[in-house]
Amino acid sequence: MSVLKNYMETYNRDHQHPVNRALHSVGIPMIVASLGILPFNPLLGSSLFVFGWILQFVGHAFEGKAPSFFRDPTFLLIGPMWFWKKLRGTATPADPGAIS
Numbered sequence: 001m002s003v004l005k006n007y008m009e010t011y012n013r014d015h016q017h018p019v020n021r022a023l024h025s026v027g028i029p030m031i032v033a034s035l036g037i038l039p040f041n042p043l044l045g046s047s048l049f050v051f052g053w054i055l056q057f058v059g060h061a062f063e064g065k066a067p068s069f070f071r072d073p074t075f076l077l078i079g080p081m082w083f084w085k086k087l088r089g090t091a092t093p094a095d096p097g098a099i100s
Helices: 003-014 018-035 042-063 075-088
Strands: none
Touching: 003 042, 003 075, 018 042
């Protein structure tokens, strides 16, 4: 099994609750967008960043599990990959991007 596939499967196991998945599908793009906006509009960029993280932590409260990146910071990169797969429609039911 590839390292990336292992990370994606672990991320999937850590993100099963539908509310958590829905909040991540909003929070992740907010965080990613905030990084590009921050230099040009610090108030908007920082607001998106903070609110995006709040959504993620609220989602994990529903999940009942700590965020994956607490165990391994690599998961900070896996989340945006999950969202990209969801956006492109390339997620399979076993993938983290497969939100029903």
